[in-house]
Each structure stands twice: as C-alpha cells, then as structure tokens.
Amino acid sequence: MTRLLTVFLLFIVTLAPVPSFAGSSAAGNPVLPVAEVASFANRVQRDLAARGANVAIVSRVGRDPSVLPDGINYTHVAFWVYSRITQADGSTGMGYRIYNLYQREGDLTQSDLVQDTAGDFFAGAHSLDAGIIIPDARLQRKILDVIASPTYAALHNASYSVLANPLTGQFQNCTEHTLDVLMAALYDTSDRQQIKANVAAYFKPQPVQLNGLQRLFAPAASRALTTADHGATVGTATFGSIARFMETNDLHDEVYRITPTQVVRF
Numbered sequence: 001m002t003r004l005l006t007v008f009l010l011f012i013v014t015l016a017p018v019p020s021f022a023g024s025s026a027a028g029n030p031v032l033p034v035a036e037v038a039s040f041a042n043r044v045q046r047d048l049a050a051r052g053a054n055v056a057i058v059s060r061v062g063r064d065p066s067v068l069p070d071g072i073n074y075t076h077v078a079f080w081v082y083s084r085i086t087q088a089d090g091s092t093g094m095g096y097r098i099y100n101l102y103q104r105e106g107d108l109t110q111s112d113l114v115q116d117t118a119g120d121f122f123a124g125a126h127s128l129d130a131g132i133i134i135p136d137a138r139l140q141r142k143i144l145d146v147i148a149s150p151t152y153a154a155l156h157n158a159s160y161s162v163l164a165n166p167l168t169g170q171f172q173n174c175t176e177h178t179l180d181v182l183m184a185a186l187y188d189t190s191d192r193q194q195i196k197a198n199v200a201a202y203f204k205p206q207p208v209q210l211n212g213l214q215r216l217f218a219p220a221a222s223r224a225l226t227t228a229d230h231g232a233t234v235g236t237a238t239f240g241s242i243a244r245f246m247e248t249n250d251l252h253d254e255v256y257r258i259t260p261t262q263v264v265r266f
Helices: 002-015 034-050 118-122 137-147 150-154 174-187 192-202 212-221 239-248
Strands: 055-061 076-086 092-104 107-117 127-135 252-258 263-265
Touching (some): 034 076, 034 092, 034 118, 034 252, 076 137, 127 137, 127 239, 137 174, 150 174, 239 252
Antiparallel strands (some): 252 263
C-alpha cells in the first residue's frame, strides 16, 4: 500500500504541468486587473487594424507560463475577424469578432464554437502576451469564405482532448479546429478525410513529452487529457507549429508577438 501511494503521489507531481496548457475555455475568474486586460485587448485590435488585417490567428497565455511544457508558449488560439460590432448600448463600430472553440462548462470533454470579443478573449489570460499570425491577403479572403460557410461548423468535432492528435479526427482542440479550417481554405475543400490527409502530408505537430505513467493515468485525472488517439509518441497542434507551417510555406504576411510594451518578431 505504501508503494502504491508513493507511485500515486509521484504521478500527481509529474502530471501537474500537463493540464496547465489547455487554456481553451471561456474566462472564469479574471487573473489580471480588468482595466489592464481591456487596455491590452484594445492594443491588439489597434495593432491588427493598423496592419490592415481582416483575418488573423491570435493566441493567448491561458495558464501560468512557468508550468507550460517545452515548446508551448500559448494555450488558446482563435480566428480574429474584422467586423462591425454592436455594443451593449446598441451603438456599432468596427472591431474584431473572435471565433473560438471552447471547452464546455461542466463537461470539459466536450466543446462548442463560441464567438466573443477581444476583451472576452483575454479576460482569463495569465499574462498579457499574444502570438499573432497574419495570413497573406489571398489566404485571409479564403479563410473568411470558410468561416462564412457551413464548413466552419461542420469541421467542429465536439469530442475534446487537450492533447488532440491533429492527424486524426477522433478528438479536437481549439488549435486543431483552427488548423482544419486553415486547410479547408488552402485546398478549397470541406472533405474531412482530404483535410486530414493534407495535415498528415504537410503539417508537423508539436511533440509533447509524457512518460508512461502520465499517459496511463492522465484520463483518470481528467478525461479531457486522453492520449487514446496517439501512438508511441504524442504530438498536438499549437500556435508555434501553425506559425512554422505558415512560414515554411510562405502563407503569412507577418508572425509576431505583442505585449503591453513591445512588438517583436518570432
């Protein structure tokens, strides 16, 4: 019994970083002051608008950066679309509408497609730091066409896994849905099998190091941590892996990072 308890405690310690990079849920209790978050959200919007971005892929840090696994800097990714926004008081103006995939409150193994505002997007951030990809103008138009079509919702798989394997369709997380929409736009297709074939051919997932004990017990800690769709190694879609795909294939206008005080290129 003592040995079993020791193994269990070791599992808890080693597993701790794993759920910390999910970050694909709508904001719960704010971590940072509301005014700072609102100011940063507006900074990101102004920056994108100044660059003429009609569509951007934007990421946030939704968990404590100190516990994120190697190679993973951001935890949630969504499309930002320049749109006419109606405010609570009924007034309208131009801004960015955010197209998210969020885990479902009360059942983290399920997800929903949710639209929200820039302020909502950053409301649960642990640090004011955004990774941004601005696709080239032609790809922006094609992404808009997909988002405006039934394909956008049809590519949603509600079965959620933090570590979803982007090469399969068994589970999905926010970044995989973003990648699937991107592939649908690039190849003018809504066929899931063709999209996954293109992902397998041209996209390299971010490796995630998990030892055997973590993989064995992760679903017991949270069913949203399953690795059932992986083989001997674990790899998932991340902001960084999408950025590398875009840069390798010259599909971007800009890839950069923005904070309250600086804008830097990756």
